[in-house]
Amino acid sequence: MKISFTPMRRDPGMVLSCDGDRLTVNGETFDFSSLAEGATLSRDTLEPDWLASDVRRRDGVVELTVILPHGPTAPEETLFPAPVVVETGPVPLPPYSG
Incomplete structure (x- = not known):
């Protein structure tokens, strides 16, 4: 899964974790395994308020953008985060505050 951040x-x-095509956000799991190659799920059809983009599958990889919450003194690496690719396990997030 390729995750970009806003x-x-x-x-x-x-807290984010990934298990294949399933993404868990703060304990709630979202399963994107039925998303076909080249298909897109509109952000408007999904419930989570952390989602900042449509969800698509490109070259076999689920791609999406999530809102990255941060504190009032967040460091630059949090304010300008790089996308991450994760197959299984915790999603590495930049620090909440500096």
Whole structure:
């Protein structure tokens, strides 16, 4: 899964993990395994308020953008985060605050 981030000043922080095509956000799991190659799920059809983009599958990889909550003193690496690719396990997130 390729995850991009849109930083936003928000309380509280976030915990993300990935297991194949399933993404868990703060304990809630979203399964994108039925998303076909080249298909897109509109952000408007999905419930989570952390989602900042449509979800698509390109070259076999689920791609999406999530809102990255951060504190009032977030460091530059949090304000300008790089995308990550994760297959299984915790999603590495930049620090919530500096």
